[in-house]
Amino acid sequence: MTDKINLRIGDREMLHNRVCSVLRQAILKGDFKPGERLVQTELADQIGVSRMPIREALRTLELEGLILMEPHKGAVVREIKKEDIQEIYELRSMLEALALKKSMKHFSKEDVDALSAYHQSMLQTVSNEAYVEYNAKFHDVLVSRCKSSRLLSFIETVSHGFALDTPQIIPGQIQKSNKEHAAILEAIVEGDADKAAEFLTQHIQRTGEELLTTLEK
Numbered sequence: 497m498t499d500k501i502n503l504r505i506g507d508r509e510m511l512h513n514r515v516c517s518v519l520r521q522a523i524l525k526g527d528f529k530p531g532e533r534l535v536q537t538e539l540a541d542q543i544g545v546s547r548m549p550i551r552e553a554l555r556t557l558e559l560e561g562l563i564l565m566e567p568h569k570g571a572v573v574r575e576i577k578k579e580d581i582q583e584i585y586e587l588r589s590m591l592e593a594l595a596l597k598k599s600m601k602h603f604s605k606e607d608v609d610a611l612s613a614y615h616q617s618m619l620q621t622v623s624n625e626a627y628v629e630y631n632a633k634f635h636d637v638l639v640s641r642c643k644s645s646r647l648l649s650f651i652e653t654v655s656h657g658f659a660l661d662t663p664q665i666i667p668g669q670i671q672k673s674n675k676e677h678a679a680i681l682e683a684i685v686e687g688d689a690d691k692a693a694e695f696l697t698q699h700i701q702r703t704g705e706e707l708l709t710t711l712e713k
Contacts (some may be wrong), residue, residue: 512548519554585701589696591650593637603641614633618630627670631673669703
């Protein structure tokens with residue numbers, strides 16, 4: 497990387513998540529190339545933070561599969577293949593839909609109220625970062641009552657394989673996701689587990705397809 501990327505962060509709130517988000521997007525957009533070494537001191541200077549949050553963010557990105565930690569070399573950008581993205585979103589669409597159907601058998605009024613509250617928060621927020629947080633909580637509640645610990649473990653593993661701030665990458669993602677979330681929520685309120693799972697599958701698959709299209713441009 498020769499030119500300095502505009503990565504400076506002014507607000508220190510949610511610092512870890514924000515540093516992760518900035519580095520994640522830079523990798524996915526090609527600002528850092530596969531095989532390129534990420535130097536902590538340089539990143540800290542570019543983003544305007546100390547080395548500690550950089551170090552912690554790199555650990556997170558390693559878990560997500562975006563970088564590799566190599567001996568005597570440090571953090572190196574991993575090549576992101578189309579097949580990786582396709583596989584992860586395909587698995588997510590199946591696993592999360594199954595977990596939702598299992599969860600709905602045990603949903604309480606409080607669970608449905610929480611989903612509605614997170615959905616409303618996503619409709620009202622003007623912050624991409626806040627949207628990502630509310631979206632994650634919405635999806636967490638969808639599978640929260642699933643009694644299969646193994647299934648939930650699979651979902652967590654797959655999600656760690658490729659975590660993305662898709663609203664900042666896919667054009668129109670927030671508007672599309674809001675409509676899809678509304679359909680999922682309506683099916684849950686109606687008690688239609690099959691329809692809710694189908695809408696969730698379509699939501700995740702559509703996101704994966706549009707992510708690939710955007711990254712290929």
